[in-house]
Amino acid sequence: MRGYRELAAVLREQINSGEYPPGQTLPRIVDLMDSHDLSRQTVRDAIKELADEGLVVTMGKGGTIVRNRTRVKIPLNRYSKVLRPNGTKGPWETACAEQGLDGRMRVVRVERVQADETLAEQLGVEAGAEIVHRQRHATLGPDDVVQLQLVWYPADLADQTPLGGQDKIVGGVLGALVAAGHAPSAVSERVQSRMPSQEEASQLKISGKVPVVSVTRTTVSADGRVLELLQSTAPADRVELVYDNLPLG
Structure with a gap:
């Protein structure tokens, strides 16, 4: 995988498909680093992009939670x-x-x-x-x-x-x-x-x-x-x- 946009696209699809439903915690940064062979900063940039889109919320030590978007x-x-x-x-x-x-x-x-x-x-x-x-x-x-x-x-x-x-x-x-x-x-x-x-x-x-x-x-x-x-x-x-x-x- 080349960069944070590609990782963000993968996670976005998993969230929108329901693989990661609202309230669920995404894999830890270290796990995403290992599974996608990316640096820590690249993973953080991907998560930030998803947070800016309103798909997830970062909770510090609580991890990254998929946000409820029920309208x-x-x-x-x-x-x-x-x-x-x-x-x-x-x-x-x-x-x-x-x-x-x-x-x-x-x-x-x-x-x-x-x-x-x-x-x-x-x-x-x-x-x-x-x-x-x-x-x-x-x-x-x-x-x-x-x-x-x-x-x-x-x-x-x-x-x-x-x-x-x-x-x-x-x-x-x-x-x-x-x-x-x-x-x-x-x-x-x-x-x-x-x-x-x-x-x-x-x-x-x-x-x-x-x-x-x-x-x-x-x-x-x-x-x-x-x-x-x-x-x-x-x-x-x-x-x-x-x-x-x-x-x-």
């Missing part, structure tokens, strides 16, 4: 299905369940902060006003983080719901808002594609060269009050945003 369809109408109070699934969990996937939502952090000028404008509150910031991970199974979610709420609204607490909101936030008398009326989403930050790449277990899809979602009540501001980030090969049957005119 989750996220339809816009997922919101309308979770507006009833006392439900058991939020929008992410509902979308995953409809595809036979084990979607879960994990709370990472909840804190009270003061709104800077940008957040204040987006939430329709005064700069410096107290707001509740929740950080969540949308996963498949317990550990496969597919989407990072940063969410903000006006503090007075959060205090009328369980949103100010540290626990997961069973049934989703929208149902909790309805139960508190703040029914969502409209949702706006802005979608961008970009490269991940170093922190995002680390949390999503991807190379910094794998693009991400970033969605900013604003949920408002019938009187125009902003109820929720959410920013989600996911690898571009893990999500499919679906906007079916939108009215025209």
Whole structure:
């Protein structure tokens, strides 16, 4: 074998054919060196190419793991299905369940902060006003983080719901808002594609060269009050945003 591109092509075919399924560890560098008669640097360059393509993730002493690339369809109408109070699934969990996937939502952090000028404008509150910031991970199974979610709420609204607490909101936030008398009326989403930050790449277990899809979602009540501001980030090969049957005119 001549070089790293040839080794990368062999490993890529083995991954795509299922010989190395998601979650499996590739052979050790020393084993690939022996089996393909290549130098250590050549093998490392091949693995780096696969990591940059999003096929594998390097875990240091944990080896090189084949990355799960299961794609989750996220339809816009997922919101309308979770507006009833006392439900058991939020929008992410509902979308995953409809595809036979084990979607879960994990709370990472909840804190009270003061709104800077940008957040204040987006939430329709005064700069410096107290707001509740929740950080969540949308996963498949317990550990496969597919989407990072940063969410903000006006503090007075959060205090009328369980949103100010540290626990997961069973049934989703929208149902909790309805139960508190703040029914969502409209949702706006802005979608961008970009490269991940170093922190995002680390949390999503991807190379910094794998693009991400970033969605900013604003949920408002019938009187125009902003109820929720959410920013989600996911690898571009893990999500499919679906906007079916939108009215025209």
